[in-house]
Every structure is written in structure tokens, then in C-alpha cells.
Amino acid sequence: METEKEERPLNFLEKIIEDDLKNGRVPNNEIVTRFPPEPNGYLHIGHIKSICINFGLAEKYGGRCHLRLDDTNPAKEETEYIDSIKEDIKWLGFDWGKYEYYASDYYDKLYEIAVRLIKEGQAYVDSLSAEEMKEYRGTLTEPGKNSPDRDRPIEENLRLFEEMKEGKYPEGSYTLRAKIDMASPNINLRDPALYRIKYATHPRTGDKWCIYPMYDFTHPISDAIEGITHSICTLEFEDHRPAYDWATSIDGIEHTPHQYEFARLNINYMLMSKRKLLYLVRNNFVSGWDDPRMPTISGVRRRGYSPESMKDFVNRVGVAKVEGVVDYALMEFCVREDLNKRAKRLMAVLDPLLVVIDNYEDGKTEYFDAEDNPEDENSKSHKVAFSKHIYIEKEDFMENPVKGYHRLYIGNEIRLKHAYYITATSVEKDGEGNIICVHATYDPESRGGTTKDGRKVKGTSHWVSKDHALEAEVRQYDKLFKAEVPGLSTGNYLDDLNPDSLVVIEKAYIEEEARNAKAGDYLQFIRNGYYCVDSKDSRPEHMVFNRTCTLKDSWAKQKAKLGL
Numbered sequence: 001m002e003t004e005k006e007e008r009p010l011n012f013l014e015k016i017i018e019d020d021l022k023n024g025r026v027p028n029n030e031i032v033t034r035f036p037p038e039p040n041g042y043l044h045i046g047h048i049k050s051i052c053i054n055f056g057l058a059e060k061y062g063g064r065c066h067l068r069l070d071d072t073n074p075a076k077e078e079t080e081y082i083d084s085i086k087e088d089i090k091w092l093g094f095d096w097g098k099y100e101y102y103a104s105d106y107y108d109k110l111y112e113i114a115v116r117l118i119k120e121g122q123a124y125v126d127s128l129s130a131e132e133m134k135e136y137r138g139t140l141t142e143p144g145k146n147s148p149d150r151d152r153p154i155e156e157n158l159r160l161f162e163e164m165k166e167g168k169y170p171e172g173s174y175t176l177r178a179k180i181d182m183a184s185p186n187i188n189l190r191d192p193a194l195y196r197i198k199y200a201t202h203p204r205t206g207d208k209w210c211i212y213p214m215y216d217f218t219h220p221i222s223d224a225i226e227g228i229t230h231s232i233c234t235l236e237f238e239d240h241r242p243a244y245d246w247a248t249s250i251d252g253i254e255h256t257p258h259q260y261e262f263a264r265l266n267i268n269y270m271l272m273s274k275r276k277l278l279y280l281v282r283n284n285f286v287s288g289w290d291d292p293r294m295p296t297i298s299g300v301r302r303r304g305y306s307p308e309s310m311k312d313f314v315n316r317v318g319v320a321k322v323e324g325v326v327d328y329a330l331m332e333f334c335v336r337e338d339l340n341k342r343a344k345r346l347m348a349v350l351d352p353l354l355v356v357i358d359n360y361e362d363g364k365t366e367y368f369d370a371e372d373n374p375e376d377e378n379s380k381s382h383k384v385a386f387s388k389h390i391y392i393e394k395e396d397f398m399e400n401p402v403k404g405y406h407r408l409y410i411g412n413e414i415r416l417k418h419a420y421y422i423t424a425t426s427v428e429k430d431g432e433g434n435i436i437c438v439h440a441t442y443d444p445e446s447r448g449g450t451t452k453d454g455r456k457v458k459g460t461s462h463w464v465s466k467d468h469a470l471e472a473e474v475r476q477y478d479k480l481f482k483a484e485v486p487g488l489s490t491g492n493y494l495d496d497l498n499p500d501s502l503v504v505i506e507k508a509y510i511e512e513e514a515r516n517a518k519a520g521d522y523l524q525f526i527r528n529g530y531y532c533v534d535s536k537d538s539r540p541e542h543m544v545f546n547r548t549c550t551l552k553d554s555w556a557k558q559k560a561k562l563g564l
């Protein structure tokens with residue numbers, strides 16, 4: 001892995017940084033980046049890309065990365081989100097150390113700068129309403145018009161701004177605007193708003209403020225205060241770069257950071273907008289931000305994805321300036337690659353069919369050694385109990401086998417993984433003709449899965465001992481949306497929710513070793529998929545397992561080929 005990383009060509013950000021370092025453009029030769037989430041929701045997989053870029057560059061070039069909570073919109077922000085953001089970044093293995101900042105730390109400074117701008121005639125208090133402001137702003141093809149308040153005397157601006165701060169005016173009555181250029185070809189430079197009135201209790205500053213600074217004013221100045229050298233954001237901020245440069249060149253601001261944009265991560269079958277994710281949470285389409293179907297970091301963690309696989313994924317996607325949509329299958333590929341190497345193999349029967357081994361002694365238990373992970377040369381093993389009554393998967397038996405079916409059918413011999421060879425002899429049915437159990441005989445000489453005469457069987461089934469197995473709940477998760485681009489065909493992404501995104505198996509049977517599994521362990525239920533213990537709902541007396549993802553299923557392919 002390490003060597004792979006080293007060998008890939010530099011991405012455009014690395015090139016810029018190396019060039020800046022080489023040419024002495026970085027103060028103290030120390031790269032300083034920041035990850036600036038707005039605490040108005042949980043982080044999603046898209047944010048992983050931004051986290052890996054910002055923390056990753058700082059790591060690679062021996063610099064540092066700040067965590068800055070961009071908390072300038074008190075109405076939408078909550079402490080719960082801040083806590084989750086920190087937990088998620090740590091889970092990914094990154095550490096901001098002592099560099100934890102809040103945009104709200106700079107409110108006093110920002111206010112000071114705003115007053116200074118007013119005094120210098122570079123900002124004014126405007127009484128246009130939001131709609132009027134929009135009208136005056138012009139369009140991409142037409143220049144804007146000056147507000148009638150643009151030439152308000154400095155003294156009056158100072159008084160009004162002070163009174164705005166004191167809470168003398170209702171929301172929307174006044175804004176503070178920068179006096180730049182209403183005819184600028186860049187709309188973001190047409191006298192952008194710097195402050196608005198908002199009566200809301202802020203999670204950190206409480207009721208101290210009722211005016212809050214705007215993003216385009218706050219962000220660049222926060223970057224400058226913190227000594228950020230490379231301010232990396234997503235492409236939608238490209239048009240804001242001139243406003244960024246305007247703010248960082250205000251007199252008295254000593255450090256000049258630079259903004260660079262990269263393409264955000266989009267994945268098909270997924271939505272990555274906090275607003276839409278919040279909607280799904282609020283309206284109970286999912287059980288919460290950490291529902292294992294959510295594309296949030298807390299969701300994929302609960303689903304059983306490893307941080308290493310997510311980092312590998314964003315690494316493979318790479319850093320570019322062109323928007324694209326990444327295939328969900330690539331993400332699952334990365335998850336499987338990693339889990340294959342680390343997941344403990346267990347046998348679980350999700351759709352049980354009872355098999356009675358008639359020639360096996362009743363009440364006897366034998367224990368077999370099962371390797372934890374054949375992909376790991378240091379793998380340990382655990383014991384698995386065998387007895388007369390076992391469960392196999394229903395699909396591992398066919399009364400009337402089709403051509404190409406090598407699993408259990410009457411007269412056919414198969415291998416039970418880790419245990420004996422068995423041959424089916426007859427079936428028992430209920431009054432409606434449903435098979436309730438299969439009778440079989442075993443070959444006592446085939447213990448451990450090989451016979452003296454070396455005869456071969458084509459099928460191997462996993463199984464559990466009926467009296468020893470753990471009865472548990474298994475949640476079979478699938479994609480939350482069934483369309484590649486949710487909402488594309490009807491305009492409403494809710495129409496594309498996958499009704500089968502969660503199928504609950506109330507009673508699955510898992511070998512008794514599963515009792516030792518805990519949240520955070522990576523498991524593979526042989527032939528069924530990768531699983532984990534649900535971190536929220538699992539209890540010792542009622543264990544709950546989540547399907548992380550399926551294995552590649554050769555039988556599904558074969559079935560499709562046979563047209564079954």
C-alpha cells in the first residue's frame with residue numbers, strides 16, 4: 001500500500017505545494033491546511049475526501065491541519081454535530097491536535113475589521129430588502145445597480161452598524177455590505193454582504209451577538225488569522241475566489257492564504273447533500289444519521305466499513321479539477337479488499353433448513369478447528385461444534401436438482417465445511433408439501449473434510465449445529481437508493497428509495513463463536529457476506545448483526561446464466 005502511494009504521480013495540489021515550498025513561498029516552510037466543516041449535519045463520504053486531502057497534505061509535507069468548525073449560521077447548528085464531526089475525523093485516523101478552532105472565535109476580530117472598513121469608506125449599511133438586493137445585483141450578463149444607501153455617510157454607517165449589533169433592528173432590515181463594484185463581471189464582487197441580523201442563540205457565543213458575519217467574509221479572514229497557507233475547497237467556490245482574495249487583502253491583514261479548488265466526490269446511488277440527508281433523518285426514512293444505509297461517516301462505520309477501506313477508496317478516486325461520478329462498485333470493491341484481509345470467518349445460516357444426520361450419535365458433540373482467516377498467515381483458529389442436528393441454507397438443498405447444481409440433493413454427497421462428508425437420503429414434508437427436514441448420513445472417515453479413498457465432492461456447504469448455534473437478528477442492508485442518480489426520472493429523490501434497502505432476518509443461526517464478537521470487529525459469514533455487530537442495538541441476550549456488503553456470489557452469476 002505504502003509503496004503504491006509513493007509511486008503515483010503528484011496530484012495538482014501536491015504540485016502546487018511542492019512548487020511553493022521550492023520557491024520559498026511558504027512561511028517557515030510549514031504547510032498549514034484546514035478542514036472547515038459547517039456543523040449543520042453529520043459528515044458524509046464526500047467529506048472523507050476533503051479530510052484526506054487536507055490532513056493528508058499536512059502529513060505528507062510535515063505541516064499541520066486545523067479543524068475549524070465553520071459556525072456562522074447559529075440557527076442550523078448544534079453541538080451534537082460538532083461532537084460527531086470530531087468522532088468521525090478521529091475514526092479516520094487523523095488528529096488536529098491542539099489546532100481546534102471555531103469561526104465564532106473570530107467574531108470580535110471580524111467586527112473590528114468591519115468597523116475599520118466602514119471608517120475607510122469600504123463598507124456601508126444597506127436597507128434594501130433581500131428581494132430588492134437581488135434585483136439590484138444584476139445577472140451574469142447585466143451589471144448591477146448601486147443601492148441608494150451606497151453613499152450613506154460614514155458616521156451614519158457606524159451608528160447603524162453599532163445599533164444593528166445592539167439589537168435595535170429586526171432581522172432583514174439592514175445588512176452591512178462591502179463597497180466593491182456593482183458592475184463587476186463576478187457577481188460575488190457586487191458589494192457582497194458582510195453581516196446580517198439574526199436573532200438566534202449560538203452554541204458557543206450564546207446571545208452575545210445578533211449580527212453574524214457571512215461566509216465570504218468569515219472564511220478568508222479565519223484562514224488568514226490561523227496562518228493557513230493552502231485553503232483547499234470544492235469547485236463551487238471557484239467563483240468566490242475573487243471575494244476571498246478581496247477579503248485577505250484588506251488593510252491590516254498580515255497573512256495571505258490562497259484558495260485552491262478540487263472536484264467534489266460524487267458516488268452513484270448516493271446523495272451527498274447534508275440538506276437532503278437531514279430530510280431523510282427528520283422524516284424517518286432512515287433511523288438516524290448513523291443508519292447503516294446512510295452515506296455518512298457514522299453510517300458507514302455502523303455498517304462495518306473500515307476507515308482504511310474508505311481512505312483507500314478516496315485515494316483511488318484521486319484529486320482532480322473535473323467533476324465526475326464515481327461508481328458505487330468501486331467503493332464496495334475497496335471495502336471487500338480490506339475486509340477480505342482482516343475479517344474473521346464464521347459460519348452463519350440465514351435461511352435455515354434442518355438436516356438430521358441419522359447415523360450420528362444423538363447427544364454427541366464434536367469440535368472442529370476453524371481457521372479465523374485463511375487470507376492471514378498469522379491467523380488463529382476457533383472451535384466449532386458439530387452434532388446430529390444441523391442447519392444448512394435452504395438454497396443449499398434442492399429436491400429436484402437442476403443441471404449444474406452441485407450442492408445437496410438426494411443421493412448426492414457434499415462436504416460440510418470443516419467437518420464431514422454427508423449424503424442426503426430422504427426428505428420430510430409438512431401437510432402442505434414444504435420440506436421441513438432433510439435426512440442424511442455422514443462418513444465417519446471424512447472427519448476434517450477429506451476421505452481415505454480421496455474421493456472428491458463438488459459442493460461444500462456451511463452449516464451450524466442446531467443446539468449450539470447462536471440465534472441472532474441479522475439486518476441485510478442494501479443500497480438506500482435504487483436509481484443511479486436518485487431523483488433523476490421524477491425530480492424527487494424520495495421516489496427512488498430502495499424498498500429492499502433493509503431486510504431483517506429475525507432468527508438467523510450463527511456458530512457459537514459469534515457470541516464473542518463485539519462492535520467494531522470485522523466478520524465474514526462464509527458465503528453470505530461481510531458483517532459486523534450493530535453498535536447500537538446489539539445486546540448479549542439479543543445480538544444484532546449488520547450486513548456490510550455481499551461477497552461476490554458465483555452462484556448468483558451461474559443462476560443468471562442458467563436463467564433461473
Ligand code: ATP
Pocket residue numbers: 035036037038039045046047049050232233234263264265266272273274275
Ligand atoms: P453539503 O453540500 O453536503 O451540505 P457542504 O459543502 O455544505 O456539504 P461543509 O461542512 O461546508 O459541507 O464542508 C466542509 C468541507 O468539505 C468543505 O471544504 C467542502 O468543500 C468539503 N466537501 C463537502 N462535500 C464534499 C464532497 N462531496 N466531496 C469533497 N469535499 C466535500
Ligand code: MG
Pocket residue numbers: 038
Ligand atoms: Mg457548506
